[in-house]
Amino acid sequence: MTTTQLPDTSPAGSAADDAAGPAGRTPVTMAALQTLRRPAEAVISPDGRRIACSVLTAACTDPPHGQQSGLWLVAPGADPRPLTRGPWLDSLPRWSPDGRRLAFGSDRDHSGLLSAYLLDGDLGEARPVGAIRGSCEEIAWSADGQRLLILAADPGSDRAGALTATRIEDRGAAPSDPKVTRPGQAWRRLFLVDVSADGSTGDSTTEVGPPGENVWEFDWDGESTVVAVVSADPSESSWYDAALVSIDLRTRAVTGRYQPRLQLSGPRLSPDGSKVAFIDGVASDRATWPGGQPKVAELTGGELTARDLGAGIEVSWLCWCDDATLLYHAWAGLRSSCGTLTLDGTAHTLCANAETVGGRGTAPISADATRGRLAAVRESTNEPPEVALLDLAAPDRGWQPVTAFNAALRELELPRWVERRWTSADGTSVDGLVALPPGRDAAGLPLVVIVHGGPVSAWTHAFTNFGHPLLWTAAGYAVLMPNPRGSRGWGPQFAEAILGDMGGGELTDILTGVDALVSEGLADTNRVGVFGASHGGFMSAWAITQTNRFAAALPMACVSDWLSFHHTTNIGRFDELFVGADPYDASGAYFIRSPIMHVRNVRTPTMIVHGALDLCTPIGQAEELYRGIADTGQAEVELVVYPREGHGISERAHQLDFWDRARAFFDKHLLG
Secondary structure, three states: OEEEEOOOOOOOOOOOOOOOOHHHOEEOOHHHHOOOEEEEEEEEOOOOOOEEEEEEEOOEOOOOOOOOEEEEEEOOOOOOEEOOOOOOEEEEEEEOOOOOOEEEEEOOOOOOOOEEEEEOOOOOOEEEOOOOOOEEEEEEEOOOOOEEEEEEEOOOEEOOOOOOOOEEOOOOOOOOOOOOOOOOOOOEEEEEEEOOOOOOOOOEEEEOOOOOOEEEEEEEOOOOEEEEEEEOOOOHHHHHHOEEEEEEOOOOEEEEEEOOOOEEEEEEEOOOOOEEEEEEEOOOOOOOOOOEEEEEEEOOOEEOOEEEOOOOOOEEEEEEEEOOEEEEEEEEOOEEEEEEEEOOOOEEEEEEEOOEEOOOOOOOOEEEOOOOEEEEEEEEOOEEEEEEEEEOOOHHHOOEEOOOOOHHHHHEEOOEEEEEEEEOOOOOEEEEEEEEOOOOOOOOEEEEEEEOOOOOOOOOOOOOOOOOHHHHHHOOOEEEEEEOOOOOOOOHHHHHOOOOOOOOHHHHHHHHHHHHHHHOOOEEEEEEEEEEEOHHHHHHHHHHHHOOOOOEEEEEOOOOOHHHHHHHOOOHHHHHHHOOOOOOOOOOHHHHOOHHHHHHHOOOOEEEEEEOOOOOOOHHHHHHHHHHHHHHOOOOEEEEEEOOOOOOOOEHHHHHHHHHHHHHHHHHHHHO
16 A cells, blocks of 8 residues: 655644643534534636635524525635625625626525525625526526526425435425325526616516426526536436537527537536537536536537547536636546646646645636636645635645635644555555544554445545544544545546446455555554445445444445335436446346345444435435344344435534434444
8 A cells, every 4th residue: 555645734742632632722523513614606706806605504503494604705815704694595606797796596585495686786785686486506697797597496306415405495385285296397497587787677587498408507608698408307317318408598499419428517608609618427416526528519500519628637627718728627636636728638737736626526616717816615634615716827826715714623633644545456546545543653543434425426635524534533533535446536437437336346445445554554453434425325334235344334325225216216317327237137236236135244233324304315225224134133233314304414413413423333333
């Protein structure tokens, strides 16, 4: 195993130091991490002097309402100031072309539904605009600043990647009695909203998207041309087969179409409107961890013919500098990379550092091409997220923070991090991150293996990595965060290696990583636990049916039965793509790769955690696994279900309870 020692930003000390920690540092606690304020969607104003961003709370404090966020105005060299305040969700800040107004989405009038609002003039008072029944998911300004193009999801649509809700709907409404489900009832639509400069003439709202096309994301030239990712069916599952189209807003007609081999994201019109750049590659989750091959197509009408740009780059974000050059963000191994890409395929890396830019996976970056600057949210393993700027004329200086929302968290006693690379059983090279308890000898430690979700995602240098590595190291554990095959950052072929092999090579990759840490003496072979959520939950459940290597397992939001998952999830196309088999073949992968079919092998103490309202991995998956292990009577098992939670845990009290339970469970079985 090869090791890259990262700069140690945690203070020195020993395990015998007092409760205040070395040099007066405070130990990490869940309560401390819940004070985190997560900036997002940093957007540069047209004059380049200001940045608008939303700042999200780390936990929901007012269930059943979701997490809260407010809009902030950031001017480099000055203290940020709040633009909005209230117990609601404000997001999607978008500057008007003249920089005098800010459009945004807010659920202040209907909890869970984002309506469109404007801040006018001095940005003092927000007013609602338009009459859209659904929930805003994207907002764009016309070139003349008199109209907004809004993508809105009908009530009842699924919300991808959400922790606080499972469907976009008014949470204050009485539940339907009876609840009736039919296909094709909730769509994502495009609306054009006319907004006067002073708000005196009122607003008019017109649906302008093509009939029969569900719109997932779009880009607009500000006049009549839109490029969008669309599908003929509005269900969440249909996103996996979505196409790229060009649309004439005047006629609502589709004027060109491109059907990819895998999944699409990030369409961007060139400044002259003649071309569209986009990303084409395997993706397991809509709206999170986009990535793949950058491509470009001419907008000539009819079928869009696309060609590849660059080679070996797995980009997650694109933006035009001019009609011949693009800026890109990419995951390059464990590095976050930014660079330029020309239409002849020449790529030039500007910076590549051990950090996470734009948030894990989504990489929303704002470009001020005129002044040569990028704005985004930047974080690293021991540096909490802050708004930062990158000067393209001096990229060696890296991303420079311009806010200090989370300065207090930098004073915590944080872990030591190292990058690790090892060779799997078939010769595949695998990377990962290892977190070590601060101030302790790295020898014979209990080890928690945290498997990421996706599966097409990755562990990166991020303060907000899921799985609480900061808490586990504070509790005395070492943490291994492996990026097995199927992960982002090692090229399209490595990411696509997961297709048709769920739980196969990736399990071997993880186990060889554990063995490497044990062989060097860092981890105690008898004190290794496995933990993960979503795909990581499946892998935790799958691992204990295939090996007794782990002393304890904590599958969260897991899949235990691929056939019942196929029939009950909102993304049935996911398993068709990734399991890669006929769901009704009794001898096929749907059965062979289902943990429930091997449950009699389980000897590992297991705590299963699930959200009661999860649409992605429905609660039945956890119940099947629990009942199967309990029926065999060969291993300790318990099931913990959190009400009101979806595909994760968002409520403050639930987060505290989960951490207390998880630590007590692993302490019992890994510390004795």
